[in-house]
Amino acid sequence: MNKPLISVIIPNYCHSKYLAQRIESVLNQTYKNFEVIILDDCSPDDGASRSVIEKYRNNPYVSHIVYNEVNSGNTFMQWDKGIQMAKGELCWIAESDDYCELNMLEELVEAYMMQSNTVIAYSTVMFVNDKGEYLSEKRSFPNQYFTSEEYIKRYLLFSNSIKNASCCIFSRQAALNVREDYKNYPSAGDYFFWVYIAEQGNIAVVNRQLSYFRRHDNVVTDKYAADGTNFVVEKNVVDYICNSFHIDKFHKRLSEAYHHRGLRNFKYFDQGTRLKLFDLWNVKPKESFFMRVLLKLSDVLRYRLNYYI
Template identity: 40%
Template sequence: MRMPLVTVIIPNYNHAKYLRQRIDTVLNQTYTSFEVIILDDCSTDNSKDIILSYKDNPHISNIVLNSENSGSTFKQWNKGFELAKGDYIWIAESDDYCDLNLLELLITQIQKYSQSSIVYTSSHFVDAEGHYIKKIRKKGVEIVGGRAFIMKHMTMGNAILNASSAIFSKEALSKCKLDYTTFKAGGDRLFWIYLAEQGQVIHLKDAHNYFRQHSKKVTSNAAKSGLGFIESLKIYDYLKSHGYLYGWRKHLTHGYYMWLIGHVKDYQNTQVKKNIYDLWKPKCSYPTLNKYLFILHRVYTKLVDLF
């Protein structure tokens, strides 16, 4: 039986400190049917030298070194997709790392359930030095239809927190729209929604991926400027227009964002907060009531988790 080919895309920008660990944990996977595409977005550190030191490895199929920064992680992803020859694709972010059996575990699951478009593992959270911030101890496998996955896990956030934790079908990818590449912060969430619409989603609850947290995050800057909320509003409109948000779910999701807007403490200025609030407020009736509905739901969920 032919082993499916996995295309591993490693997009990098100024992560020289972590790059060898990232590349080595890819090249030493127990599952061996893969090609590697390394994309550097005009790094200013010594990433280029590290990348080129791997150019003769037989798994490396493409190295692309940008002469100008693209300004978009998601445009880099798309460049990798265009070069990919695999049946499945894994975006292995350059500052993360993983267990050496990650691919084997994910491929085993996605082959069991041929209608699946995505399979992902839980992620341990580690700091810049690789020390645990949050260690995941869950076990088991959850298989959910794409629509149910979106409604359960993607309306008030992003269940696939880290692209490095997932592989997905290239065939499913070919049916997805490309407008996520225009986003600066929330494009990954829209990307996973589009993919989930193409089939089942498998969650391997055991953590085999290590998601590195840095002191400065692009997403926090997006929140300060309001960009994250503007992009989330576009996703909210998409979910609403495609029948994922209706009834109490619509009010709860709207309430979540009204609550979240009020909990960002360091906007660039007060006008940014007002502008974002004014954008979100008319999207659903009873905005204040929606916010308190979400707060009650949040308290209830935490109590359920305790027991």
């Protein structure tokens, strides 16, 4: 099997508590052809992050350590910095508060190489709390392989199905080709990022929970969801997909039903935010019988027949 060089980008901000576990889960991978780029975004933690990072200064896998003198205010600026510095054919953005199984890279690379013109391979994730305790059950299914259009129409049209960057390897060249406007969305720019990469090639899914995604009580994305920011980004992404691909009327209505239900059920900061988003998405106050039927079909077509993604 071809063993491409992987550039592992670890963007850190105030995660000194988890940082050693993150770095160790990278350095001890069974797949050995990688470099590590550690980026600290001016963490205001009295040097706690720096003290962890400096322990790895002379590790042979660590190619770069960069400390920002001023906080960028945007994690996607750090993503871009790491991708620009990377030397590998593939990149892995290993978020600093997550960790993974030690065979994750090996399994992802094997899946990535199974079909030509692959641009993304990712595993499913296990959500864990601050203590590392599982928040869902362990599940495993056969791997899946999709063309660009299949994956976008079946999954990205409905939601950001790549749960977080830590579970994913992707083509560096494809990442260099993406439109830079994803960095304009600090809360959900990854949704645009994955769409921009997915439209360039095939996608492989390893249906085993090889990455552990840590959920905190004060997660920034929860704030952006509550004030409506994420739903505005979602609308922009869905519009982009519908304008860039041939999406049939059935899938458009199915996507509409899916997003409208999410908008109805969400708890917002205030009623004004709710009404503005309903107007943006053209959501009716009550869900029609037809929409309920569509959502039942969505459940069957998108999940029960397609494993656990």
